[in-house]
Amino acid sequence: MAKRILVVDDDTMNLKRTEMILGKQYDVVLVESGEAALRKLRIEKIDLILLDIAMPEMDGIETFERMKREFDIKIPVIFLTASGYEDDVRTAIELGAVNYLKKPFFPQELLKRVAKEFEKE
Numbered sequence: 001m002a003k004r005i006l007v008v009d010d011d012t013m014n015l016k017r018t019e020m021i022l023g024k025q026y027d028v029v030l031v032e033s034g035e036a037a038l039r040k041l042r043i044e045k046i047d048l049i050l051l052d053i054a055m056p057e058m059d060g061i062e063t064f065e066r067m068k069r070e071f072d073i074k075i076p077v078i079f080l081t082a083s084g085y086e087d088d089v090r091t092a093i094e095l096g097a098v099n100y101l102k103k104p105f106f107p108q109e110l111l112k113r114v115a116k117e118f119e120k121e
Contacts, residue, residue, distance in 0.1 A: 002027040003118055004045060008037040008063065009052040009080065014103065018050065021107040022114065034063030041071055048117055051097075053081040053088050061088065064095055076117045080105075 004027045007018045015030045022028050029044065031037050034055060040046065049067075053060040060079060067073050079092040079100040089100050099113050 003047040004029060005048045005050060005114065006031065006037060006040055006044075006046045007050045008032075008034065008055075008060070009050075010055040011052075014052070014080075018110070021110055025111070026114070034058035034060070034066070037063055038066060038070065041067060041073070046075055048114060049075055049077045050114075051077055051079050053079055053092065061091055061095070064092065064097065068096065076120075078113055078117070 002025070005022055006029045007015055008031050009015050009018070010032050012032070015032065019028045019030060029040060029046065031040055035058060037049070037051070051060045051064060055063075064077060067077075076098040077096070079089070079097050080103055081088060081100060082103040092100060098117055101110060101113060
């Protein structure tokens with residue numbers, strides 16, 4: 001059975017692009033907000049999360065904090081960020097993110113980082 005990746009990004013084009021890159025190898029679940037991500041985690045088994053930092057209403061950092069608090073998740077989280085703010089990345093890593101990727105990213109780099117996380121299992 002294919003590994004399931006939850007992609008959380010408020011930009012529809014980023015979601016579609018990420019699905020195109022990962023969809024041949026993985027089962028990709030797309031959501032456009034932190035709230036939608038939390039709902040998915042309640043009902044679906046997810047193996048890895050790609051989480052955008054900059055989103056309206058609830059950003060990626062707050063979403064990750066809620067995931068940890070509400071689900072005590074052990075799912076690897078890779079943050080996606082278009083921002084150059086080192087503080088955001090540092091905060092994400094301190095919270096337990098396994099990696100981050102700066103947008104726009106090369107498809108091979110995304111595939112490599114995702115595969116690396118699944119190799120750890």
